[in-house]
Amino acid sequence: MSENGTQTVRTDDGVRLAYRAWGAETGVPVVLLHCLGEDGEDWRGPLISALAGAHPVYALDLRGHGESDWPGSYALADFVADLRGFLDALGIERAVLVGHSFGSVVAYLFAQEHPGRVERLVLEETGALRPPARPRQLPEAPPGTPLFDWEVTVQWTRQRNAPDPAWWERLSAITAPTLLVGGGNGSHLPQEDLASMAERIPDARVLTIDGAGHLVHEARPMEFTRAVVDFLTEA
Numbered sequence: 649m650s651e652n653g654t655q656t657v658r659t660d661d662g663v664r665l666a667y668r669a670w671g672a673e674t675g676v677p678v679v680l681l682h683c684l685g686e687d688g689e690d691w692r693g694p695l696i697s698a699l700a701g702a703h704p705v706y707a708l709d710l711r712g713h714g715e716s717d718w719p720g721s722y723a724l725a726d727f728v729a730d731l732r733g734f735l736d737a738l739g740i741e742r743a744v745l746v747g748h749s750f751g752s753v754v755a756y757l758f759a760q761e762h763p764g765r766v767e768r769l770v771l772e773e774t775g776a777l778r779p780p781a782r783p784r785q786l787p788e789a790p791p792g793t794p795l796f797d798w799e800v801t802v803q804w805t806r807q808r809n810a811p812d813p814a815w816w817e818r819l820s821a822i823t824a825p826t827l828l829v830g831g832g833n834g835s836h837l838p839q840e841d842l843a844s845m846a847e848r849i850p851d852a853r854v855l856t857i858d859g860a861g862h863l864v865h866e867a868r869p870m871e872f873t874r875a876v877v878d879f880l881t882e883a
Contacts, residue, residue: 654688654715659733666715667734668707671700676767678744678880679735680707681751684804685796687714690748694873695865699880703744708734710751712797722803724815727754728761735765744880746770748865750804753777757815759822766824770876773831773862776841777811784809819848826852827879829872834861 654666668688671678678699680691688707699705709716711730719726731754735743744767747755752774759766784805789798826849828842839856846852855875857868865872 654709656715657734657737659730659737661729661733663711663719663730663733664717665711665730665734665737666709669704670696671703671705673704675703676742676744677704677706677738677740678746679731679740680705681731681745681747681755682707682710682713683749683751684801685713687716687796689714691865693865694869695746695876698873698877703880706734706738710754712800714796718797720797720799722797722800724753724757724807728758731755731758732762732765741765742767744768744770746772746876747774748772749775749862756819756822756826759824759826760815760818763821763823766822768880769822769824769826770829770879771826771845772829772864772872773835773837774828774842774845775808775837776845777808777815779811780809816848819845820850822849822852824851825879827875828852828854829864829875830854830856831860831862831864831867832856832858834859836862 654668656664656666658664682690687709691707696705712718742765745755752771759769786805787801828846830839830842842854846854857864857871860868
């Protein structure tokens with residue numbers, strides 16, 4: 649365990665992934681996936697406290713972030729493979745995935761590819777991977793020492809500009825009950841995209857916490873926590 653309280657695993661592909669762990673030894677594991685530029689520390693707060701009594705809870709540092717490896721390759725398929733490798737390394741057959749923004753994209757692509765390994769799926773302010781009306785410009789790195797590998801942003805932008813059509817078409821392959829949480833007013837993401845995604849996912853619904861913006865779990869932590877807990881405990 650590092651000085652920051654993280655543990656590490658190494659996937660079969662050789663990528664070292666850092667994570668934090670809390671909670672019960674039994675119950676369905678919950679894996680938390682952060683947004684672009686953050687790491688697993690972003691999840692500390694009431695959500696973990698609420699889940700840890702009934703679930704083992706893991707907050708992963710995605711590749712290129714935090715204390716995980718920064719290998720320079722950041723295709724979405726790499727992140728999906730890392731998540732599979734992480735679950736395999738910990739012996740987790742099925743998990744609840746909770747993802748925010750970029751992390752939610754990784755979560756739902758994993759759920760498309762490995763539907764049998766996802767118990768439930770929570771997508772906070774997720775992005776619909778369809779061709780944009782106007783291509784996004786490749787961002788320039790900010791000055792100073794980066795907190796994460798800026799190449800993740802560059803490669804993510806390229807993939808958003810030219811998404812694989814299968815990423816949208818295969819939403820129908822997700823079998824897990826899915827909750828899409830939108831921040832409503834103040835979010836930079838088109839909220840109608842969440843409804844469009846929910847229409848394609850067989851067992852999905854949208855919950856809007858209006859006024860929360862893009863950072864729902866930070867701006868409205870108690871409302872977000874209640875929404876997730878209620879979703880995980882319903883029959």
